[in-house]
Amino acid sequence: MAGLKDRIRKLLGRKGTAAAPTNQKQVPNPSVSPSADGAQQQSIPQLDGMFDSHQKVVNPQTRAATVTGQLQVQLQNRTNSSTVYAYITGQAINHNNAIFLLQADAKTPYYPPNPSSTGSKLAVNVSIPLGAPGNSVTATIPQLAGGRIWFSIGAPLIFTVNPGPGLVEPSIFNPADPNHNTNFGFAEFTFNSAQVFVNISYVDFVGPPVSLTLLDTAGATQHVSGLPANGIQTIANGLTAQTQKDGRRWSSLIVNDNAGKLLRILSPNSGILLNPTWFQTYYTDYVNQVYSQYSTRPLTVNTQASFGNVNGQVGSLGNLNFGSGGLFAKPTSADIFSCSTGPFATGQNGETNTIIPRLAAAFNRSTLLLTNTVPNGEKLAQYYTNPITNHYARIVHAANLDGKGYAFPYDDVVPDGGAGQEGALFSYSPTLLTVAVGGNGAFVG
Structure with missing residues (x-):
């Protein structure tokens, strides 16, 4: 399976989060436009706001799939609360990519009509109650793009x-959002005619623990463990300790609710978007050391694509020059944490776009002074060992039972044959996806 996953990863693009948050995220309703041959094709735009997914979608022609039109999703309450709700949202692939929400009965689709005013309430109940701790509810969903399985604890989401129409989703950035003080989180997925792909994500924040288990028609099981029940407190403790060690803003990423109880933890990128001065000069010394080192020797980036291995070196103007792969000016801390601004903004040059994820990942993991070949020269044990590194990612990975979960946008970059860090599962023949919230009974499988 690992070799197959590596080949799929090479076929698929990676993207980072959006540059800036909106007060609330609105999911647009994609349009249908004619293709060059006159056939109708679905135009699915990149979703705006902070909650961009990092999902890889396999071209159906790359392998014959045994995917049906529906998928069973078992939603498990592994919290200590009886007030837990689930929500499933996305864009219905076989319904003109219309906005989709699953109703409270966990089986009936709801496609919101186009309202006349902003902030219009939904006409149906979409809060799926999970019942007492240990209870499960099985949902049935159609094929969806940009899907999310949401959970809230203690109160329903609005x-x-x-x-x-555009769906306005819960915001961690807007204090006026009615969900702002609710404990919520989500898993991301795509379910189409080729496969199901699902992942947990900490790119924007850490919320309640979520685990994933995927069963296929052959009886094979894949599992992502997620955090244990006390995982978010472990992360908060680690960030506090790191601030005590280096004096940086790591502990400022911890968010408490109105009662002073730990609610969520922001990623550095989210923290910077809310407070631009945070971490402003954090990576400056490390970046200067990297650019000094590669002014006298080349840096090799394994594009893991048709471009092969490309070499770059810092020239007289101070840019890291990859020739046809483009020029990379020194990134700021915000560029590194976001993976999508400054020299890491993608464009029309395909070669540049394959260099960006691997270079951005190496800066987040601070491996560029340890090897001159990325990612194939990197070792997992080298990640985050420099004092200047993405300590949020380091601490989050350490807190997860299996060490997996997207902690920054390009956390799926690994050496050829290397172990994935992103906490993702996929199958060409899925039969049951189990998503559990709360972390009680979490296990490594």
Whole structure:
């Protein structure tokens, strides 16, 4: 399976988060436009706001799939609360990519109509109650793009609709959002005619623990462990200790609710978007050391694509020059944490776009002074060992039972044949996806 996953990873693009948060994220309703041959094709735009997914979608022609039109999703309450709700949202692939929400009965689809005003309430109940701790509810979903399985603990979430229609999702950035002080989180997925792909994500924040188990028609099981029940407190403790050690803003990423109870933990990128001065000069010394080192020797980037291995060196103007692969000016801390701004902004040059993820990942993991070949020259034990590194990612990975989960946008970059760090599962023939919230009974499998 690992070799197959590596080949799929090479076929698929990676993307980072959006540059800036909106007060609330609105999912647009994609349009349908004619293709060059006159056939109708679905145009699925990149979703705006902070909650960009990092999902890889396999071209159906790359392998014959045994995917049906529906998928069973078992939603498990592994918290200590009886007030837990689940929500499933996405864009219905076989319904003109219309905005989709699953109703409270966990089987009936709801496609919100286009409202006349912003912030319109949903006409149906989409809060799926999970019942007492240990209880499970099985949901049935159609094929969806940009899917999310949401959980909230202690209170239901509030979704609204804007003209378009556009779904307004819960925001961690807007204090006026009715969900701002609710404990919530989500897993991301795509379910199409080729496969199901699902992952846990800490790219924007850490919320309640979520684990994944995927069963296929052959009886094979894959599992992502997620955090144990006390995992978010472990991360908070680690960030506090790191601030005591280096005096940086790591502990400022910890968010408490109105009662002073630990609610969530922001990623550095989210923290910077809310407070631009945080970490402003954090990576400066490390970046200067990297650019000094590669002014006298080349840096080799394994593009893991048709471009092969490309060499770059810092020239007289101070840019890391990869020739046809583009020039990379020194990134700021914000560029490194976001993976999507400054020299890491993607464009029309395909070769540049394959260099960006691997270079951005190496800066987040601080491996560029340890090897001159990335990612194939890197070893897992070298990640985050420099004092200047993405300590949020280091601490988050350490807190997860299996060490997996997207902690920054390009956390799926690994050496050829290396172990994935992103906490993702996929199958060409899925039969049951189990998503558990709360962390009680979490295990490594």
